[in-house]
Amino acid sequence: MDQTTTIKQIVRGIPTQDGAGVKLTRIIGQPGLPRLDPFLMLDEFGSDKPQDYLAGFPEHPHRGFQTVTYMLAGKMEHRDSSGNTGIIETGGIQWMNAGKGIIHSEMPKQTEGLMRGLQLWVNLPSHEKMSEPNYQDIKADQVPVITDIAGLEVRVLVGEYNGISGPVKAQAVQPIFLDCRFSLGKSISVPCDIEQVFFVYCYEGQLNVGNQTLDKGQLAVLEPSIMLSVSGRANSQCIIVGGRPINEPIVQYGPFVMNTEDEIRQAVDDFRQGRLA
Secondary structure, three states: OOOOOOEEEEEEOEEEEEOOOEEEEEEEOEOOEOOEOOEEEEEEEEEOOHHHOOOOEEEEEEEOEEEEEEEEEOEEEEEEOOOOEEEEEOOOEEEEEOOOOEEEEEEEOOOOOOEEEEEEEEEOOHHHOOOOOEEEEEOHHHOOEEEOOOOEEEEEEEOEEOOEEOOEOOOOOOOEEEEEEEOOOEEEEEEOOOOOEEEEEEEEOEEEEOOEEEEOOEEEEEOOOOEEEEEEOOOEEEEEEEEOOOOOOOEEEOOEEEOOHHHHHHHHHHHHOOOOO
């Protein structure tokens, strides 16, 4: 298998709103990239204007997948129907398994200043879609940070890099999720499983991936290889995410992601009848 990093597709997110009117950019889950098995959605939210985020994401249901929220700046509170609460702050990550059903809210805990973050939806295989919900609240100081003298900083959120494991325990898909920051021009190489799907999302600055340039706000879907290499220009930042495709039918209706239409109808009925969570 070729070790050369090659881009299969580049997409730029589209502006939209979600929750109670929070302005965000949808990168995965839009017409240009509807899904990237096992990833269902990637949103970036970010504004220093309180009116763009204060309405937050009031109570809403989920079934059949996992949500990952990574805070780049600001503070947000999570509450759910399983009794979990937590405040995610700059550098923290929350991993929630909706499983058979959960109702949760994500509300700002600030009234001014910059709020910025990423939310990723990760699918569950059919045998885990009705699993028990769970929630992991990881503080910034629990995330291992690998640095080198050339100015590369890698935050290992999920999976393993350079022998260091991230704090999130993801049972179903076992993805990798790295936050890479380049204070100087520098490259990072990540060994890959050729059966996994990888993408790189540039959220600051500019990157070189293979023989192509990736600008701020662009996501690159990569061709399978045994080594992923990304060069970041000074003050660039990106996430590198990989996961093994589930290769099962996907039927999605808003916050419910199952394998069949009947399962979706059951999820909607369970929610309406108060049985979902």
